[in-house]
Amino acid sequence: MATVDRRNLLRAAVAAPLVTVAAEPAAAHPAARPAAHPQRFALAVLPDTQYLFDADSADPAPLRETFRYLIEQRDVVFMTHLGDITEHGTAEEIALAGDCFRRLDGRLPYSVLAGNHDVSGDDQRGSTAYLKEFGPSRFAGRPTFAGASPDGYNSAHLFTAGGRKWLVLALDWRISDGGLAWADGVLKAHPRVPAIVTTHDLAYADDAGVAALSEHGSRLWERLIRGNDQIFLTLNGHYWPPGRTVLRNDAGHDVHVHITNYQDRYYGGAAMIRLYTFDLARDTIDVETFAPWFLGRKPAARTPLEAETVELTGPADRFGLPIDFDARFAGFDPPALPAPRPARSVVDRHTAAYWRFDGAGQAVTDGSVVRDLSGNHNDLFVRRLANSAQNVLTVSTAHHIAQPAHASLHFDGGKNPDRGAVLHTAPDAALNSMKFLGGYTIEAFLKLPEPFAGDHAWMGLLSWEGRSGYAGKTSGWSPLEPTCSLNLSPERFLQYVVYPADRDADPTSWSHALPTGRWMHVAVVNDAHRTVVWIDGSKIARNPAQPSRGIATLGRPFVLGATSFDLKYGQGFYGWIGDVRITTRALRPDQFLTATT
Known part of the structure; x- marks a missing residue:
């Protein structure tokens, strides 16, 4: 039977006062009439x-x-x-x-x-x-x-x-x-x-x-x-x-x-x-x-x-x-924003990697390093795609209101010409080969621009490099796609594709159309049995029920800002990415990075 093209399948589906008066006791007049x-x-x-x-x-x-x-x-x-x-x-x-x-x-x-x-x-x-x-x-x-x-x-x-x-x-x-x-x-x-x-x-x-x-x-x-x-x-x-x-x-x-x-x-x-x-x-x-x-x-x-x-x-x-x-x-009553939270408040023994972009003098020129604050040395290194200009990647003060760090990276990637930037781990980083057989949680804050102009279909947010066919996977869209990636469809549907470590399968989660112009928190949670994607603390509908344990990593770098195909990058992410954390266990929503206590 011919392999189903998950991307074309989605396209087809979409087509088809000066005087102040004190209050009387609550018994006489209720102090408030709370809405439902x-x-x-x-x-x-x-x-x-x-x-x-x-x-x-x-x-x-x-x-x-x-x-x-x-x-x-x-x-x-x-x-x-x-x-x-x-x-x-x-x-x-x-x-x-x-x-x-x-x-x-x-x-x-x-x-x-x-x-x-x-x-x-x-x-x-x-x-x-x-x-x-x-x-x-x-x-x-x-x-x-x-x-x-x-x-x-x-x-x-x-x-x-x-x-x-x-x-x-x-x-x-x-x-x-x-x-x-x-x-x-x-x-x-x-x-x-x-x-x-x-x-x-x-x-x-x-x-x-x-x-x-x-x-x-x-x-x-x-x-x-x-x-x-x-x-x-x-x-x-x-x-x-x-x-x-x-x-x-x-x-x-x-x-x-x-x-x-x-x-x-x-x-x-x-x-x-x-x-x-x-x-x-x-x-x-x-x-x-x-x-x-x-x-x-x-x-x-x-x-x-x-x-x-x-x-x-x-x-x-x-x-x-x-x-x-x-x-x-905001002009007369600016929202009270929570103070930045130190890395130590969101890192524990289960944290495999944690990156944020508010470090003093954080640079994003080619070769610059974004430190892994988990202490596991999974640092990210900056590289621009093709001949992309410096402004395709900049440090921004924009951030999600519940984000621990008050900073993000702004990516100005695109398809034509191949434009963008990636941040990748070193060839010998421990994260490259981790299988996460006991479960995992991948979290990221992101924002899509308003208006969301241009052709940014199938841009990637993050991925592990590696041809899935080399991991012995034949069930998916192509043996040349990576073993794990988080992408955005032409309809702005978030797509999480993973090839589990324990079987030849490619369970894929799909979200609703993501909004533009506002920050979101995305969490991919795997409990060693099944993968569930959450957006802003809400579980999305299209999480496959099929079993999924771990990630079939091949020892190649983890990448932020793009998804590879056949080990090549055709475009970079377009928008903002804030804090990213990878944890070696399944977290509850009250344990996500958005939790302030």
Whole structure:
């Protein structure tokens, strides 16, 4: 039977605050509403509910259902209202709304602000029915309440989710100069906290959903938002249709400007909410818009108008918002990076070799040496391929956040012409002939560039030299390929190929498509029975079940930065490689180099 070409097989498969209020005891008001997932939480946004509180045609039933829904959702940690709570701002309308909002008290933290239908004039208007019902006294003692402006119409709220604090500024629809100074003071009092500005009138949108600042919004932008890098998101109602845009602040960072308002929809919007689900693991905010009042009804029982309003899926209502949170907040709250760990903290009697690139004066010119810090003298020697320039291999300070050393090597390899560099052990290094019959773990930190341009298909990360046919192996793709290699396919699938020491076989592990532009930790673990590849502490799916013990090494060098074929190198690695460790036993994920304790 003809030998299957594992590489072509893969190709075919792919084709087919100024006033701070102390918290009350936890028994009265829970100190926190933790999300169900530590890196995922939701902010609920509720715009103009005015038609539900409109004199004698008021009907708060939709809002009560929305509140019931939000209270039951563990991922929702805070709700913010965008103003125009009522239609006329009368004492009767305000009182009815206030009673409805009491359903949230002590159950879900929230903020409110006044819109033009609730009040008139700017925030120096004095006492109003709105202020008596929704002023600072309503929130006093709440754990998330961080204070209010002296006039009482602007408030600040702090909540904790996803391992950090977040600030919501709820600003009056016509904030005064004094109010702006107060808001700026709140930001300066919490200089490391990312902030969301909520107000009633900031931006409007055209029919295509493209937003632009209103006259009042331009004032807010110039006087408060653009100069405070903490503000990364603004939310307002007032106008319809909904829309969004991205503005660039004075620090050169994005500020996302969003309008959400559905009062023009059936039943005055039916207390429709927008959920902003922050997913810190994916660096994304997922946005969705729906009406819990209609969602709770059986589909067959919904009227046509209810059915078309239950959820909005247009580009202004349902979308993903990619945000690299660490990078976006680095200017005012840089992530606390762990200190480098000394080699002795990650080396033990089972360590066969450990290389890192943070040594004083580490050179990478041809012939330079990278010391094996395990003490086993498996040093690496630098050699460039063909006539490659010096810049195909450089020392970099880039590194994985959990990497012991705060340095890496940047490889600028490629196919045409043969370009790149390798680091290889000496001809007599002990590592060259080790069979690892008792098991092994090979670990490496790596990062692929963004964008991942050019032809880098089948580039190698590491390998042992040697023609597999010379080891008596006939089962694989070619007798000229090495006995062990870690490679990258054209689809950015990681491929680990090993010819075991104890049998004629070539069990091959395949990963998913590796991401670009971020660091990863890769671990190849063999327990003397089977090989399993892990990426970022997660076991990949395509680990073969067939037996595999040891590595059929032939006494030839171990190589970092490329994979040989017929003892020749056609291209070098493209990207960054950080610390590399080889251990003579199978490690658990909590024993990988990423473990900090």
